[in-house]
Amino acid sequence: MNEKSDILTQIQSIASVLIRTRRFNELEALIREGQALTIVGAEPHCIALEGQTGVGKTTLLKSYANKFPAEQSQLGLIWPVFYVLTPSPVTVKAMVSSMLEQLGDPAPYRGTLPHLTSRLINFLIRCEVKLVILDDIQHIIDVDRDRIVYSVSDWLKYIIKESGVAFVIVGITGKVSRILDANSQLSRLFAFREELRAFHWRPEIQDDSETLDYVSFVLSVEKELNRPFSDQITRTELLKRLHYATGGVIANLMNLLRYAVYIAIKDNSDQITLAMLEYAFNRRLSAHMKGRSNPFAASVGTTFVAEGYNYTNSPESTGRRVKGRQERPASLSKTLTS
């Protein structure tokens, strides 16, 4: 392979890297359970997942759905897990037609609403769909009027009950619960309420699982992208600065680190240096992070202090944790020194 195509391959591999945190695995196991418990005729096991933008909800759910692709069998199309985006602006008709279209219905816009709905239910049953993932459910809230489009949430309740298929509904923190709170019959179907949060950084708390998730996420990025961070500053100092730079949000972390690795590849450096992070922050994050100062500009040997910054800025989880499924976190001090 020549040098140029080697660089291209490396850059492409940065774009596609997927990192599985403890929380990622935990949510995946919960969704798998919902899917497994879908039994014809029984009330399905539905899950509501909330999280702020960029914490990795869509990535998690798409990667899950990709494990169960549609297959043509002798009996027709079998489609165990079906991922769909909530259309915007949403109406019942837009919703049902968009689902039918994605399931390959030849005439998804033709027919009356009851007719389209019963076609969708038949499709779900015939294709043996066990789980529907409905992303960006906050579109059910009409932003102009700040009102829930109740007809859609009611239709959703009807589809779940009639088809017996488990649904995972996904959306922005606060909005999913608002939709459920406004419709008690729909709410009753969603026994599992989960939240995917930005990483926390609180090294003073021993074995804090969310801090450990963060620490191991950064380690995995280094490993997957094949570029370690230079040891110009301690690991603790690095993690603190990275958190300030990104708010602990995966999308920001990946945005910053992918760019830093891209610079490292171009510079033919086998490490990510502070200067690369400083440059990457300026190029990729500073506008988005609302003029936040560049934490990587603080010189080597100094301790970066972020006045008033909260390293656990996301609200406390209201989601129920499933006991017995959590992996035991490794000791934080061990992870930091390894």
Ligand SMILES: Nc1ncnc2c1ncn2[C@@H]1O[C@H](COP(=O)(O)OP(=O)(O)O)[C@@H](O)[C@H]1O
């Ligand atoms: N587990 C992950 N591993 C690597 N990158 C991720 C992961 N989750 C999210 N990302 C990155 O963050 C970006 C935003 O994630 P996304 O799933 O769209 O967030 P959300 O749906 O919560 O807004 C993705 O495009 C991807 O680059």
Ligand SMILES: [Mg+2]
């Ligand atoms: Mg998303």
